[in-house]
Amino acid sequence: MTNTTAVSDLTTPVPWAVIEGKADASSASFDVAVPSSNLGAEPQRLDATRAQITARLIRSYVDREKEQASLNYRGARQDIEPISRAPTNEKRNDYWTAPVVRRVNWTRANTFSALQEWEGVVVAITPNHIVASLVDLTAGKSRATEEAHIPLSEINERDLAKLVVGRVFRWAIGYQRIKTGTKKRTSNMVFRDLPQWTKRDFVEAQADAARLMGFLGSDESRAEAPVADSG
Amino acid sequence: MNRVQKPLLQIPAENEIDVVVVGPGFGESILIHIGDGDWIIVDSCLDSSSDRPAALVFFEHIGVDPKRAVKLICASHWHDDHVGGIADLIQACGSAEFACSAALNRSEFVELASIYNQNRTLIQPSGPSEMYNVLSLLEQKRKPPLRVVAGLPFFRRTHGDVRLSCVVTALSPSNVEFDRFLRAIANVYPALRTSKSLRVPDLQPNDLSIAMWVEVGNLNILLGADVEEHDDPKRGWSAIVAVRGGNPRASLFKIAHHGSITGHYPGIWTDLLTKRPHAVLTPWNRGSKLPTEADCTRITSLTDLAFATSRPTPRRQKRKEAAVDRTLDEANISIRDIEPPTGFVHLRAEASSLNWTFTLSAEAITLDKFAS
Numbered sequence: 338m339t340n341t342t343a344v345s346d347l348t349t350p351v352p353w354a355v356i357e358g359k360a361d362a363s364s365a366s367f368d369v370a371v372p373s374s375n376l377g378a379e380p381q382r383l384d385a386t387r388a389q390i391t392a393r394l395i396r397s398y399v400d401r402e403k404e405q406a407s408l409n410y411r412g413a414r415q416d417i418e419p420i421s422r423a424p425t426n427e428k429r430n431d432y433w434t435a436p437v438v439r440r441v442n443w444t445r446a447n448t449f450s451a452l453q454e455w456e457g458v459v460v461a462i463t464p465n466h467i468v469a470s471l472v473d474l475t476a477g478k479s480r481a482t483e484e485a486h487i488p489l490s491e492i493n494e495r496d497l498a499k500l501v502v503g504r505v506f507r508w509a510i511g512y513q514r515i516k517t518g519t520k521k522r523t524s525n526m527v528f529r530d531l532p533q534w535t536k537r538d539f540v541e542a543q544a545d546a547a548r549l550m551g552f553l554g555s556d557e558s559r560a561e562a563p564v565a566d567s568g
Numbered sequence: 569m570n571r572v573q574k575p576l577l578q579i580p581a582e583n584e585i586d587v588v589v590v591g592p593g594f595g596e597s598i599l600i601h602i603g604d605g606d607w608i609i610v611d612s613c614l615d616s617s618s619d620r621p622a623a624l625v626f627f628e629h630i631g632v633d634p635k636r637a638v639k640l641i642c643a644s645h646w647h648d649d650h651v652g653g654i655a656d657l658i659q660a661c662g663s664a665e666f667a668c669s670a671a672l673n674r675s676e677f678v679e680l681a682s683i684y685n686q687n688r689t690l691i692q693p694s695g696p697s698e699m700y701n702v703l704s705l706l707e708q709k710r711k712p713p714l715r716v717v718a719g720l721p722f723f724r725r726t727h728g729d730v731r732l733s734c735v736v737t738a739l740s741p742s743n744v745e746f747d748r749f750l751r752a753i754a755n756v757y758p759a760l761r762t763s764k765s766l767r768v769p770d771l772q773p774n775d776l777s778i779a780m781w782v783e784v785g786n787l788n789i790l791l792g793a794d795v796e797e798h799d800d801p802k803r804g805w806s807a808i809v810a811v812r813g814g815n816p817r818a819s820l821f822k823i824a825h826h827g828s829i830t831g832h833y834p835g836i837w838t839d840l841l842t843k844r845p846h847a848v849l850t851p852w853n854r855g856s857k858l859p860t861e862a863d864c865t866r867i868t869s870l871t872d873l874a875f876a877t878s879r880p881t882p883r884r885q886k887r888k889e890a891a892v893d894r895t896l897d898e899a900n901i902s903i904r905d906i907e908p909p910t911g912f913v914h915l916r917a918e919a920s921s922l923n924w925t926f927t928l929s930a931e932a933i934t935l936d937k938f939a940s
Contacts, residue, residue, distance in 0.1 A: 453892045456691045458767050460855045468855055470906065472691050480614065480652070480692050481594075484854060484906045491899050503767040505690055510895045524895050529765045534683075534758045542683035545700075546675065549682070552707040553673050565665040565714055567606065567639045567725045 449523070451475070451511035457485065457526075459504045465489060467500060471508070487526075496528040504528060579630050583731070583919045585784050587820060590626060591850030591877030592616040592910035595649035597623045598791060598822055602725060602784050603732035603919055607632065608640040609661070610780065610791055612654035616907040621653035624660055626912065635662045640723045640736070642667040642716070643702070644793035645777040646677075646695045649852070655701035666706060667714035667722050669776050671746050672699060676753045680768075683757070687764050694768045716778055718742055719811065731785035731919040738778050739812055740795055744802040745775040779808055779824070785919045788816050790840055792824030797833040805833035813839035819922055820915060823849040823874075827859030827867055827935075837870050846924050847874045848913045849935070853881050853906040861939040874935035875928060878911040 454474040458481065461468040466488055470481035489497065496506075506528045513523045580586045586601035595613025602608060607627075615622040627634045638661035643651050646668075658666055671677060681700040706713055716722045716738045723736040741749065752775065756768055774794050782789040797805045805824070813835065819842045825831030827849040847867060852858040857880065859867070867874050881904060896903060911931025915924045928934075 452889045458692065470854055471903070474691065479619070481854075482616070482905065482907045483903050485901055485903045487901050488899065491901065501766070505765045505767055510892045512891075522891055522895055524899060530763050532764050533761045534764055536760060538686045539683065539760065542679065542686050545682040545685070546679040549678050549700075549703050549707060550675050553678070553703070553712060564721055565640060565667070565723045567723075 447516060448514045449509070449511055449525070450514070451509045453511070454507070454509045455483075455485075457506045457508050459500060459502055459506070460484070462500055462502060467492070469506075491524070492526060493528075496526070499528050499530075579632060580916060583729075585787055585917050585919055587789060587915045587924075588626060588912050589822060589848040589850065589875075589877055590622045590910060590912040592622065593851055593853040593878045593881060593906060593908045595622075595652050596822075596850035596877070597621070599623055599626060600782060600784075600789070602639075602734040602782075603729075604727065605637055606725065606734075607634075607638045608642070608723065608734075608736065608782075609638060609657065609664075610642045611644050611650040611793075612641075612652055612657045613649065613910075614652045615910045617909060621657040621660070622910050623657055625910075634660050634664075638664040639725070640665050640667060642722075642736075642778070642780070643669075643672075643699075644780070644791070645669065645774060646672060646699050647774070647794070648693075648695045648698070650794070651695050651698045651702075654698060655705050658702060658705055665714055665723070666702065666711070667716050668699075668702075669741065669746075669778055670715035670717050671741070671749050671776055673713060673715050674750060676750050678703065680753050680757060684768050690764075690767065692767070696768055718746075718778075729919075734782070734784045737781045737783075739781055739808045740779045740793075740804075741776050742802055742807045744800075744807075745804075748803075749775045774825075775803070781812065781818070783816075786922060787820075787917055787919065788818040789820045789822075790818035790836075791822045792831065792836075793822075794825045794831065796825055796828075796830040805831075805836055809833065809835035809839050817842045819845050820924060821845050821847045823847050823867065825858070826850060826852040827863040827876075828852075829860075829863060829866070832863075832866065844871055844873060846915055846926060847871050847935075848877065848915075849875070850877045851880065851938075853908075859935075859938065864935050864939040868936045872936075873926070875913045875926070876933050876935055876938045877913055877929075878908045878931050879933050880938060881905050881908050 452475075455471040456474060457469040457471050459467050460470050466486050469485050469487060471483040471485055472478050472481050473483060492500070506526055508524070508526045510524045511522075513521050515521065580601045582604050584601065585603060586599070588599040590597045590599065590613065592613060592615065596611055597613045598610040600608050600610070609623050613622050614620065615625040618625055624634060627637070634657075641654070641658055641661060641664045643654055643666075658664065677696075677699075681696040681703065684694055684696040685700040687697070703713075714722050718738050718740050721735050721737040723734070725732075725734040727733045758764075758766070774796060777793040777795045779793050779795045780791045782791065795804060795808065800806060801810060818840060821836070821841055823831070824836075847870075849859060849867070859876070909931045911929045911933075913932050914927045914929070916927075917924045
C-alpha cells in the first residue's frame, strides 16, 4: 500500500498523523508530494528538501515507535491533503522506504471568480476616455443595454494602440485569489486579437452569397421594382 | 411595455387609421393600421424588457394576430437600430411581404452580409448578419423581397371604400446615393487575416435610408427614416423635396434621424408637411445622444405637437454587486443604462378625417419636456 501525503509548507514539522490506514506502520510506504511553488526551480533546493523530509520522517517514525501510542488526529494540519493512487516508479523494500519527494504541478493556482462580465464595443474615443456599449453577459443579455465611459488610464498600454471604434473587448470584474491565498478585487479588460478572418471564412461566405444571389436573381435582371398589391 | 395604459389597448375600428411609433431608446419600429384590419410595419427594434420584436409585443397587447394582419414589413435601411429582430418579425408575420432597398439585394451587400454572418465570435448580432438571416428566411419561404426604388410605389392596397385605399411610395435613396452606398461597402469589407474583434461599422453618411410616403385615403404620412441633408440637390432631403414638393402634404411626420440637425431641412416643413403637423421621434441613447437640447428647441419651434417615444436615460442606478460598483467608482468609470423601457406614441384618425388624436405610453414624452 502506498500512501501519498502532500506537504504544503516545509517550515513546519511533517505530522506523522496524516498518514492514514496503517495497521502496521512498518509495512507502509509513502510518497511526499511537495507543491512546486514551495520548491522553486533549483534542483539543489529539491535535493535539500528531499533530505530534510526524509530525516524528519525517520525521526517521527522512531519517536512513534517509542511512544507506541494510538494515533492522534486532532493536531493534524488542515491544509495537508492526501493524494490517492499517485503514480510512482520507485522500488521499495519490504520493511520501510524513505519518502519519495518529487516535483509535482499540483499547486494552489490563481483563480478568478467573476462578479460581472460584459462584452464591450468601442463606440467613441475621446482624448481622455473611450465610450463603449456593453452587453451584460452576467444577466444573459445578447445585445447592448449599457454604456460605459472608461478613462484611458484604465486600459493596458499595449491595448491602447488597438483602440478603434468598433473594437470588441471582454471585461470582467471579480475576485482573484492568488497562490498565497490572498483575495483581491480586480477589473480585467481584454482586447482580444484572435481569431482572424481566414480564407475559409471568405470561401464559405462567397458560397453563401452565391446561393442567395441565385434566389434573388442577378443584379442586372431586376431593373424594375415589383409592387405588392394586397387589394 | 408593462406600463401601457388601458385605453391604448384597443384594436382600431375598420375605418380608423393608427400610427404607432415604438422606440426603446435604441431603434424604432412604426406600425400603421391602414384600415380594415390590415397593418404595415416599417423597421424593427427589440422590446427592452422581453428582448422580442417590439411590434409583436404590441400586437399581443392589443390582440392582433400578426400572421394574418400584417401585409408589409419594410426595412428602411440595414443599421442595427432599424433591423433588430426583423427576421423573427418576418417569421411571425407569415403573410407579409418584405421590402428593402434594391441596393440590399445587390451582390455587393449580400457578400458583405454573408461574410459578417461568418463571425460567430461576437455575442451581439450586427445589422448585416440580421439581413443575412432575413434573406435566408425569405429563400426558405421562396418569397423574394420587394426591391424599393426611389420615386416608385412598392405597396398598394385597393379597397372598395376609397378612403381605405393605401399606397406606399419610396422617396429615397436617389440614384446618386444608391451608387455611393455600393462603393462605400468596400470600405467595411474585412481583410484576410485581420482580427474578427471588430464590429462592422455603420456606413456614414447613411446614403441608403428609405424615406417613404404613406397615403391612406385622405391621410398622408411622411416617414423620414434616417435620411440626412447634405446640401446637395441630388442627395438627401434636397432631392426628396425637389421631387415631392407640391403634392398633398403630410399631417404626420416621423422625424428623420432621431431629431438630429443632420436630418433637418427647412423644405420638409415648408413643402412636405401641413402647418402644425404631428411629429414623432425616437431618441438615440448611444454615444452622442439625440435629440440634443438644440434639436428639441428647433423642432418644437416648428410644431407644438412633437413627441419622443422614450425619455432621456438617467445615470445608471447602483444595482449590481456592491463590489462591482466599488471597482467602477475607484476607477472613475461611469456606466449608464441606454435602454429605458420601451415607449410608444400612438396616433389615431378616422379615414374620412384629417384630425389625429394622440396618446402617449407611460415612457413617451412631449418633446418640450425631453430636454428639461
